[in-house]
Amino acid sequence: MAVIPSYVRPLTWCAVLLALFIGTLLQASDLPPAFIISLPFQANEATPVWLGHPETPQTTFATLNLPIQAPDPTASLLVTVFFQEKEGGFLRITWQGAQAAQLLSDNFYEGIGMNNQRSLLISPETLAGGGVLNFQCGDTALGIQRIKLEWLEAKNDLGSAQVHDVLVTPETGPTQPAQNLNGQPKPSDPAAWKDQVVTVPITELPQRIEQGVEFSVQLDNVPSSGRLVLKEAGLSLSKHLIVWINQKNVGTVTPVVPDLSDAGYLTDDVDTYVGWREGSFYVPVTFLKVGANTVQFSSEDNVPPTQTAASDLATTPPLAVKNVAFQLNYLTPPLQDNGVAPSSQTNAAPADTALPTGPVEASPSPSTPTEIPAP
Numbered sequence: 001m002a003v004i005p006s007y008v009r010p011l012t013w014c015a016v017l018l019a020l021f022i023g024t025l026l027q028a029s030d031l032p033p034a035f036i037i038s039l040p041f042q043a044n045e046a047t048p049v050w051l052g053h054p055e056t057p058q059t060t061f062a063t064l065n066l067p068i069q070a071p072d073p074t075a076s077l078l079v080t081v082f083f084q085e086k087e088g089g090f091l092r093i094t095w096q097g098a099q100a101a102q103l104l105s106d107n108f109y110e111g112i113g114m115n116n117q118r119s120l121l122i123s124p125e126t127l128a129g130g131g132v133l134n135f136q137c138g139d140t141a142l143g144i145q146r147i148k149l150e151w152l153e154a155k156n157d158l159g160s161a162q163v164h165d166v167l168v169t170p171e172t173g174p175t176q177p178a179q180n181l182n183g184q185p186k187p188s189d190p191a192a193w194k195d196q197v198v199t200v201p202i203t204e205l206p207q208r209i210e211q212g213v214e215f216s217v218q219l220d221n222v223p224s225s226g227r228l229v230l231k232e233a234g235l236s237l238s239k240h241l242i243v244w245i246n247q248k249n250v251g252t253v254t255p256v257v258p259d260l261s262d263a264g265y266l267t268d269d270v271d272t273y274v275g276w277r278e279g280s281f282y283v284p285v286t287f288l289k290v291g292a293n294t295v296q297f298s299s300e301d302n303v304p305p306t307q308t309a310a311s312d313l314a315t316t317p318p319l320a321v322k323n324v325a326f327q328l329n330y331l332t333p334p335l336q337d338n339g340v341a342p343s344s345q346t347n348a349a350p351a352d353t354a355l356p357t358g359p360v361e362a363s364p365s366p367s368t369p370t371e372i373p374a375p
Contacts, residue, residue, distance in 0.1 A: 093108055
């Protein structure tokens with residue numbers, strides 16, 4: 001019989017005890033894996049123990065009911081819905097709990113009339129006791145292609161003191177503030193400055209752009225450097241987004257390519273993704289000028305949309321942007337109305353200063369310019 005040396009035995013027992021301890025921790029914090037519902041859901045398809053079989057009752061408006069019992073009373077549920085928006089329609093989401101019904105989103109649509117993806121975070125307090133998650137569309141067809149249900153647990157993380165909201169991190173996809181996942185339209189961020197950097201949003205709502213939308217920004221002075229940020233939907237994964245400033249092609253944006261296990265890949269066509277992708281662009285300031293500056297986007301398949309033949313616009317793939325903002329760096333900070341530069345802390349713009357307090361309205365023709373303060 002082999003003899004285990006004495007100096008090995010203590011290490012072996014330590015390893016066993018450590019493995020048992022880690023195993024106990026994992027078992028205590030384990031939650032069920034994410035579950036994806038692809039519609040139509042077949043009657044013989046299995047569901048996890050915490051999810052009842054999806055029901056589609058015969059009602060005037062298309063309806064889907066998902067009976068849910070939380071596997072852990074402290075877990076939150078992240079619901080990601082992939083759907084086709086319908087012009088003038090709505091997608092309402094409610095929770096029917098043991099005691100009462102709760103409206104989670106009056107309308108999940110963003111008004112872009114195309115394939116979309118949005119997520120909703122449901123708290124443990126709402127889920128307590130179990131209930132039914134209900135989706136109702138203002139049409140006879142629901143228009144939902146897929147629903148991803150993912151259980152999340154609270155963890156202790158490190159974060160900047162400037163972040164004042166809970167950050168939600170799914171298995172795949174970007175980390176987002178919880179306020180972005182409350183089922184309501186996300187309000188536009190106000191214009192703000194930090195040191196010599198001015199950030200100005202130029203869109204208020206998601207906007208279809210394939211037929212030639214121009215955004216306009218008024219500059220009192222040309223900055224030393226600039227950055228453009230946005231989210232886009234509808235662009236082919238193999239294509240770039242062309243940026244036009246003052247009717248000139250100044251470069252391209254390559255939006256982030258999501259993890260290939262992301263549920264937004266709805267078909268076998270890996271070139272297609274349903275959802276919003278982030279992109280940014282370093283602005284060549286030589287293309288900017290004092291006064292009104294126009295900003296426009298197009299896909300590589302499209303010449304400047306304003307030059308596209310009317311007969312081709314009908315077949316142009318849908319393309320949308322949202323959260324478009326300029327970040328402009330001046331050599332000196334912009335002055336407040338009392339002539340004093342703001343502190344290094346990020347500040348929302350006071351209503352009585354030259355810094356704009358809200359976004360401009362986007363339209364196919366140049367809109368009223370947003371004013372940027374002179375440094």
